[in-house]
Amino acid sequence: MEIDTILDEIFKLPEESKTALKLNISQIKYPKGHILLNAGKVESNIYFIKKGIVRAYVNQNDNEITFWFGKEGQTVISMKSYTQDEKGYEDIELLEDCELYELKKENLQKLFETDIHIANWGRKFAEIELVKTEERLISRQFKNATDRYLELLTYHPELIRRIQLGHIASYLGITQVSLSRIRAEIK
Amino acid sequence: MEIDTILDEIFKLPEESKTALKLNISQIKYPKGHILLNAGKVESNIYFIKKGIVRAYVNQNDNEITFWFGKEGQTVISMKSYTQDEKGYEDIELLEDCELYELKKENLQKLFETDIHIANWGRKFAEIELVKTEERLISRQFKNATDRYLELLTYHPELIRRIQLGHIASYLGITQVSLSRIRAEIK
DNA sequence: TTCATTTTTTATCATTTGTTAAATTTTATT
């Protein structure tokens, strides 16, 4: 997925602003298993996924709880670090070999202060992520595990193909054993 | 709570920009029980709570599921309507008589296009709400009902005093009967 | 206050999900 597509999908920038933004973006590759962002560190980079799939998880007394998956076209960011310059609570692990676009936050902050289009691009970015997060929260509150699994199967079947079930179960908020049981029941 | 305090807490604006923003804000009162925003409508107003408490809920086959409470200083908004000009999924009901500051979205949009400080104010607003929403999502995913209740009791005791337990239980994702049981156990 | 209504608690039983352990299947490596 090309960087122009990713940036344009968030908010259509004038050419000049887009060029200024892209000047701060570089490409980088990491292998499966690499930890892209670390819990407990102030993480100041933003990544757009060109190719691959990642997960965000929190370490909670000895077991990892996955709360987000990112795939091609999505943005990898430690929201707490990004907005508050504080330690984030999540690790971000690559579940496949990944190609990423990297944007340094400090450069982006400078653009926010000088370019109104980029400021509005950043605003739209946060708004879009906000609605997606709210939808995940509501799905979790309103649906039982079976329905959430079926929802994932319907709208993001490739996640179930590409990600091992332990991570999917964690994301759904149930144990892997429960997910196996659910999968057996809906057949 | 004064409007200046609320606006400043989001992002400190230069006086000129703040004045421009405040020119579009008016005060209004509604009684307990009033529905401030309607599910299924495109809602184009934003409210800041001067006094009172509100809840956001979704109607899910005959029963209402509460997923957010707002109190003094917080912003009432239908995120989906606000960011996508589409119908929202939530009703917002006043749980007490409320005093509100009202901001019309169309006026705000114009300011976003012309005033970089206000664009960045809007960006910060979305970012702050995003982190809060993500924290709610994580709390819900990581903690059982008892721990979520204790968290609420610790960090927002006034919500438990001011809001009836049926709404609190719904917010916690359990039935009122379960919440009563939990309250009995932790005594 | 008194009465009716609403809210909260308690009790019982059903259902869902968790825990642990073992069996099976899949994947990766030699």
Add this chain to the structure above:
DNA sequence: AATAAAATTTAACAAATGATAAAAAATGAA
């Protein structure tokens, strides 16, 4: 292909939560 390691499923029992109904407590109106 053979082996080892990892992932997934199955099974049995435990714990948490849901559903329903009834009792108790709190609230609001006459």
